[in-house]
Amino acid sequence: MSDAHHLRTVEALYSGHHGWLYARLRKKLGNALDAADLAHDTFTRILASRVAVIEEPRAYLSCVAKGILVNWYQRKVLERAYLEALALMPEPEAPSAEKRYLILETLHEIDAMLDTLPAPVKRTFLLSQIAGMKYEDIAGQLGVSLITVKRYMKQAFLQCLALVE
Numbered sequence: 001m002s003d004a005h006h007l008r009t010v011e012a013l014y015s016g017h018h019g020w021l022y023a024r025l026r027k028k029l030g031n032a033l034d035a036a037d038l039a040h041d042t043f044t045r046i047l048a049s050r051v052a053v054i055e056e057p058r059a060y061l062s063c064v065a066k067g068i069l070v071n072w073y074q075r076k077v078l079e080r081a082y083l084e085a086l087a088l089m090p091e092p093e094a095p096s097a098e099k100r101y102l103i104l105e106t107l108h109e110i111d112a113m114l115d116t117l118p119a120p121v122k123r124t125f126l127l128s129q130i131a132g133m134k135y136e137d138i139a140g141q142l143g144v145s146l147i148t149v150k151r152y153m154k155q156a157f158l159q160c161l162a163l164v165e
Contacts, residue, residue: 010047013057018043021061028069041068078107113159124149125156 018039026035042065054060082104086094095103114122124142127133133141135149142149 006050006052007047009052009054010043013046013054013061014043017057017061020058021065024062025065025069034072038065038068038072074111075108078111079104082107110160113162114156117156117159120144121152121155124152128153 021042022035022039025038026032029035029038042061045064045068046061051060082100086100114125117125120142124138127138127141128135135146135153139146139149
């Protein structure tokens with residue numbers, strides 16, 4: 001499919017259904033600005049997808065928007081938890097607004113990386129790094145061998161390293 005054909009397909013999708021998607025997101029979120037951002041992100045993702053044919057435009061838009069909405073909600077939960085932790089810090093120790101932004105971006109990147117891991121690997125990593133559990137205890141809780149826990153941790157750390165590079 002040519003670039004021009006793809007652009008015409010997305011343009012037709014946008015002109016025919018943007019208003020519908022925006023209204024749907026606004027109703028769900030109760031916020032016009034967030035709805036506009038998420039509608040924009042939906043069409044941006046579709047533009048990047050290079051999808052050739054869209055037989056059911058509203059079903060397709062709903063599916064793409066749902067994935068973006070889930071990510072958006074996850075980001076909001078993560079941000080809220082971080083801001084709550086900041087609120088508990090003594091004022092002189094609280095990071096600057098710029099550092100808070102950089103920390104939030106890093107947390108979002110780590111969260112996205114963890115979502116790429118298989119569920120048992122992610123759980124093992126979180127039990128170790130967040131809950132502070134020892135590998136032996138994780139093996140007992142998950143019902144796997146110690147060597148499996150070590151293999152899972154190696155996989156998770158390699159993903160973290162890839163994120164840094």
